[in-house]
Amino acid sequence: MKSLAIIFFIAAVISFVSGVFACCGKIKNETIKNSGVWLIITGCLKALCGLLALKDPVFAIIITITGVVLINCVKCLTDKKEM
Numbered sequence: 001m002k003s004l005a006i007i008f009f010i011a012a013v014i015s016f017v018s019g020v021f022a023c024c025g026k027i028k029n030e031t032i033k034n035s036g037v038w039l040i041i042t043g044c045l046k047a048l049c050g051l052l053a054l055k056d057p058v059f060a061i062i063i064t065i066t067g068v069v070l071i072n073c074v075k076c077l078t079d080k081k082e083m
Contacts, residue, residue: 004057008050008064016043038075045071 021027022036045067053060 002054004060005050005053008046008053008060012043012046012050014043015039015046019043038071042068042071 016039018027019036019039019042022039027036046064049060049064049067052063
C-alpha cells in the first residue's frame with residue numbers, strides 16, 4: 001500500500017504548505033487565511049497517517065477518519081466560544 005502512503009504524504013505537504021502561507025499572510029482568501037493553524041494540524045495528521053500506511057493501511061484510514069472528526073469537533077467548539 002505504498003500508493004496510499006504517497007497520497008497521504010502529498011496531501012500532507014499541500015496542507016502544511018498552505019497552512020504556513022496562510023499564517024504568514026501570503027494567501028488573500030479570508031476563509032483559508034483564518035484556518036491556517038487547522039491546515040497545519042491536518043497536514044501533520046496526514047503525514048502521520050502516511051507513515052502508518054506504510055505498515056498497516058487499514059489502521060491509517062481509521063486514524064484519518066477519527067482525526068478528521070476530532071479536528072472538526074474541536075474547531076466547532078472553538079468557533080462557538082468565539083461567538
